[in-house]
Amino acid sequence: MKAITLATFVLVSLINAASAQDAKRALINVEGDVYRWQNNAHFGLVVFTDSGVVVADPINAAASSWLEAEIAKKTDLPVTHLIYSHSHADHASGGEVFEDTAEIVAHQNAPDKIVGVTVDHRVADEDSLTVSNKTFEFTYLGAGHGTDLMAVVVRPENVAFVVDAMAPRRLPFRDMPNANIDDWTDQVRKVGSLDFDILSPGHGNVGTHENVAEVVIYMETLRAEVLAGLQAGKSVEELQEELTFNEYSSWLGFDWRAANIAGAARSLNESGALN
Numbered sequence: 001m002k003a004i005t006l007a008t009f010v011l012v013s014l015i016n017a018a019s020a021q022d023a024k025r026a027l028i029n030v031e032g033d034v035y036r037w038q039n040n041a042h043f044g045l046v047v048f049t050d051s052g053v054v055v056a057d058p059i060n061a062a063a064s065s066w067l068e069a070e071i072a073k074k075t076d077l078p079v080t081h082l083i084y085s086h087s088h089a090d091h092a093s094g095g096e097v098f099e100d101t102a103e104i105v106a107h108q109n110a111p112d113k114i115v116g117v118t119v120d121h122r123v124a125d126e127d128s129l130t131v132s133n134k135t136f137e138f139t140y141l142g143a144g145h146g147t148d149l150m151a152v153v154v155r156p157e158n159v160a161f162v163v164d165a166m167a168p169r170r171l172p173f174r175d176m177p178n179a180n181i182d183d184w185t186d187q188v189r190k191v192g193s194l195d196f197d198i199l200s201p202g203h204g205n206v207g208t209h210e211n212v213a214e215v216v217i218y219m220e221t222l223r224a225e226v227l228a229g230l231q232a233g234k235s236v237e238e239l240q241e242e243l244t245f246n247e248y249s250s251w252l253g254f255d256w257r258a259a260n261i262a263g264a265a266r267s268l269n270e271s272g273a274l275n
């Protein structure tokens with residue numbers, strides 16, 4: 001009996017250890033030949049063209065190796081292009097998995113090498129790339145979250161891939177690190193100026209154009225409320241107590257509310273908007 005109990009304990013422990021390490025991964029159809037792919041909280045894009053496969057964001061090496069095998073289940077065609085939304089390592093690691101077959105595409109502001117992978121094709125602020133029967137339209141979102149962040153719109157599906165600048169019904173990340181709220185809001189407005197039907201973000205859920213306008217309204221409200229509070233002599237702590245933003249409680253990242261307020265206050269101080 002003792003031996004069986006011990007064996008069961010060891011087995012259960014092994015299963016728990018394995019599931020703790022297993023990443024949540026999936027390849028999900030968005031529209032037509034456009035798919036999003038998931039590694040835990042991060043999402044990239046996969047587009048099957050008539051001449052090969054285009055991947056956006058490698059995320060990391062283990063995830064990209066998994067994706068490479070998933071792609072091989074669907075087509076014998078190689079991955080011909082790897083597009084980077086931006087160079088932040090949490091989205092941009094692991095590109096070496098596709099480097100042997102893929103042309104590496106990134107915005108012209110990106111470093112020469114992104115996490116060790118050399119950029120082959122640098123795109124201008126407004127640029128496009130045609131791969132067989134698909135067109136990829138690139139729009140630089142300006143400085144804000146990062147300095148080399150671009151949106152990618154895939155046609156004819158009219159799917160926009162937008163990473164980190166915004167996601168449907170999701171608060172901006174924490175205190176908007178290394179960024180000014182006005183620059184960041186301009187990035188979201190830029191996304192709103194693009195022509196697309198479906199938004200496939202780097203985090204969270206797929207959405208539409210209306211979701212972009214909602215995020216702009218949240219960021220404008222956040223800025224205005226924090227500015228008014230600071231001008232009235234309130235502290236950041238008092239504003240974090242006072243500004244509940246309860247109408248956004250169903251949004252992803254709602255627990256970043258207090259950090260958003262702190263980030264907005266920092267931005268307004270740094271940019272001189274309080275003077």
Ligand SMILES: [Zn+2]
Pocket residue numbers: 086088145146164
């Ligand atoms: Zn980022």
